[in-house]
Each structure stands twice: as structure tokens, then as C-alpha cells.
Amino acid sequence: MSDATERTESPEPERPVGEASTSAAQEPDPVQGEVSRRVRVVLVDDHRMFRTGVQAEIGQTARTGVDVVGEAADVDQAVSVITATRPEVVLLDVHLPGGGGVEVLRRCAPLAADAERPVRFLALSVSDAAEDVIGVIRGGARGYVTKTITGTDLVDSIFRVRDGDAVFSPRLAGFVLDAFASTDAPPVDEDLDRLTQREREVLRLIARGYAYKEVGKQLFISVKTVESHVSAVLRKLQLSNRHELTRWAAARRLV
Structure with missing residues (x-):
């Protein structure tokens, strides 16, 4: 892998995750070398092109510390891959063939409850609807971010969820607070x-x-x-x- 070169021009603005780049900015810092922290991740999304973009953005382990150990495009694949690889964090789309992200959470609940090797879930979705956010959080996800998030912020969110934090895109946190502040269940539509x-x-x-x-x-x-x-x-x-x-x-x- 070639070393990053010194640059004097203005840095390139960060793109939403999923938009792959071949910029030298993605190369490891030649002074700092490889990052010392590591996290094993499974990527679950039914759009192959989006998975490819996320992999290109965050999957350079030497630079980001993120090791993408598996991918899945639907609920059955997701449960199978998660069970086989036992990642630390699953990036989970909300809308999936076979029952959606909530169904993956339900079927993987024993893995999430494992005290020694918990599998934690971070929802990554195009949807910013309150019912989607609340649904996956009640299902057991530790956070919810939208696909407008930058690669740098997504990597940070993955590590925070791995460490037990709850992570939300700014405006989505209010949905969760409002939902759990109420003792009444939301009406069924x-x-x-x-x-x-x-x-x-x-x-x-x-x-x-x-x-x-x-x-x-x-x-x-x-x-x-x-x-x-x-x-x-x-x-x-x-x-x-x-x-x-x-x-x-x-x-x-x-x-």
C-alpha cells in the first residue's frame, strides 16, 4: 500500500457513507501507522451496491480498525452469518426481505444477551421515521444512524456501540426519548x-x-x-x- 503524500490543498469534504472513494486520504497515516483498536463487524443490507460502498469506506482495517467479517442481504442470511461469525457489532438495515431488521434482532436475541461475547446492533438506514427508530430500539439495537452519516462518524459510532454506548443521529434521539418517556404504548395504526x-x-x-x-x-x-x-x-x-x-x-x- 502506498504512503499518503503531504497535501497543501484544502481537504476533500467527507461524503455520506456508501459513496466509495479512491482518495489517498483513505490510506494509513505513515507517521501513526496502523490503528491499534479493532472491531469485527457484519454488514446487513439488501442493496449490494450500498454494501460495497460501505465496505470501501470503512473496511480498510489498517486505517479504520473495522474488520468486516461477513455480509448479508436478507433476514435468513443475516441470522446465519451473525451466528457463524459472532461479530462485535452488526450494521443493520431496517427494511430487509424476510421480516426486516426487527426480525433479525428477535432471532439473534440470545447472542445480544451473551454476557461474555455480546453481539451489538447499530441500525443504519435511509429511513428517519419515528416508528422505524423506535421499533428497532425496542427490538434491542444499541443505536440508529441514517445513511447520510460520514464514514468517519460511522466508524466512531461502531466503536461506541461496541463499547456499550447508545448512538443516534441527532434528530433521532428525540424520538426515542419521547417514546420511552411515555408509559402508554403507542396506538396501533x-x-x-x-x-x-x-x-x-x-x-x-x-x-x-x-x-x-x-x-x-x-x-x-x-x-x-x-x-x-x-x-x-x-x-x-x-x-x-x-x-x-x-x-x-x-x-x-x-x-
Whole structure:
């Protein structure tokens, strides 16, 4: 691996995690050498391109101390890989085929409860919806950060979760505080419960005014798949168009 060269220009601004870079800034510091701390991580996300970007951003162990020991794209794969590798931290997407991040947490609960070698979970998701945050935290995750986080901050969050801290993107912490400050369970929204996790994600972006193409880009799915999800949402909620959908979502504070 080549040494980093001395630079006099302004440093390159950090990118959201998942946007890989070949910049020399990712090389180990030739003065400090390799980092001494290490953490074993499993990456769970159903988008292969995103996993590749995260791996490129944080997986250079000599520089970051993060050793990505496994990856998974759905619930069954995640449980299998986590059980086999026993990582210290799992980066867990909220919306996964097979039941979502909450199902992974449920099935891996004995590993998380292991007093000697606990597996800790940090949610990493495009969603910043209160119900998603509260759901995975109640399921056992130690923190929740969104995919706009930089690589440097994500590495720091991984180590903090490994050490037992709770970590949240700034605005998300309020959701958790509000939820656990209340002694009353949140009311069940039967209409919302009819939707799959992916349909909720599409609903939220459409209600925020995203075009179908923009939704597809955000979720790494085709425009045709977006259209299919929107049609399913409208049918299940008995709505006629995206304007009614937006009003429906706004009334439930989903946007």
C-alpha cells in the first residue's frame, strides 16, 4: 500500500457513507501507522451496491480498525452469518426481505444477551421515521444512524456501540426519548400495518414530493418497482392518487 503524500490543498469534504472513494486520504497515516483498536463487524443490507460502498469506506482495517467479517442481504442470511461469525457489532438495515431488521434482532436475541461475547446492533438506514427508530430500539439495537452519516462518524459510532454506548443521529434521539418517556404504548395504526416495510418507505418518499425516478434512486429500485409499490399502497389504503396519499401521510406525521 502506498504512503499518503503531504497535501497543501484544502481537504476533500467527507461524503455520506456508501459513496466509495479512491482518495489517498483513505490510506494509513505513515507517521501513526496502523490503528491499534479493532472491531469485527457484519454488514446487513439488501442493496449490494450500498454494501460495497460501505465496505470501501470503512473496511480498510489498517486505517479504520473495522474488520468486516461477513455480509448479508436478507433476514435468513443475516441470522446465519451473525451466528457463524459472532461479530462485535452488526450494521443493520431496517427494511430487509424476510421480516426486516426487527426480525433479525428477535432471532439473534440470545447472542445480544451473551454476557461474555455480546453481539451489538447499530441500525443504519435511509429511513428517519419515528416508528422505524423506535421499533428497532425496542427490538434491542444499541443505536440508529441514517445513511447520510460520514464514514468517519460511522466508524466512531461502531466503536461506541461496541463499547456499550447508545448512538443516534441527532434528530433521532428525540424520538426515542419521547417514546420511552411515555408509559402508554403507542396506538396501533391498522391502516399502516397493512403496508409492508418497503411500501412504507416508498409511501414516505412519495409523500415528501419525490418523483418516481428519485424514489427509485434513493431505494436502489427501478421506476417500475416504485410504480408497483405506489399502486399497492393506494389500493390497500383505498386512496385515489398521490395527493390523497400525501395528505394521509401528513395526518399521521410520516413526512
